[in-house]
């Protein structure tokens with residue numbers, strides 16, 4: 001009635017060792033984090049600097065509901081980002097469940113880059129991939145949920161960030177690593193590239209000869225989990241457009 005859309009979530013857990021078989025309790029923890037972050041009821045929301053308060057999204061009016069959990073043991077110790085083998089049973093993974101209707105999430109023990117090097121926290125498809133077999137999120141199990149997760153990425157915000165991509169948000173520096181490109185949200189200041197760790201506010205960086213205070217506390221930057229706690233109002237508008245009745249992901253409604 002208030003326009004809130006609840007997205008059904010299917011979790012596909014592929015583990016090698018049993019500690020990597022993320023518990024139902026930890027899955028519930030991650031879903032709860034998504035709901036507080038997307039509802040702007042996260043306990044750290046009061047840390048938004050006054051400069052950025054007018055740009056804060058508030059309640060994004062998107063929520064998440066777990067509808068199924070699938071589990072599979074695998075001898076694989078790592079999964080390459082460019083292959084998406086975790087998304088098909090024929091390549092040792094778990095097949096997607098109706099990706100038009102559900103947000104599919106694959107949890108794997110380790111995500112490797114194109115060269116086979118570990119260290120990627122997660123990745124996601126944009127709405128351009130709606131309904132395809134590989135549509136959804138992939139998350140390294142160490143960065144999923146809270147209890148037992150790896151600091152400084154143990155507040156569930158890797159999933160908050162990847163869901164942002166799934167709902168059409170680029171990084172705040174724009175769609176390519178070149179940086180200083182538009183992210184199609186005028187209320188996130190132009191940024192030359194990622195911030196890491198625990199930056200101190202205010203942090204000024206320059207694009208096109210103009211120095212701007214960086215919104216590094218945005219979920220679509222790369223800072224540590226405890227340093228990110230907001231979406232902007234324009235980011236909310238973009239995400240709402242994706243799940244709107246005429247939007248590319250209307251099937252999730």
Ligand code: ARG
Pocket residue numbers: 119120121122123153157158159161221222223224225228
């Ligand atoms: N896509 C990013 C990566 O591959 C995820 C960044 C998540 N950041 C975080 N603080 N949890 O690593």
Ligand code: ZN
Pocket residue numbers: 161165171
């Ligand atoms: Zn990202």
Ligand code: CA
Pocket residue numbers: 172182183184185186187188189190
């Ligand atoms: Ca912007």
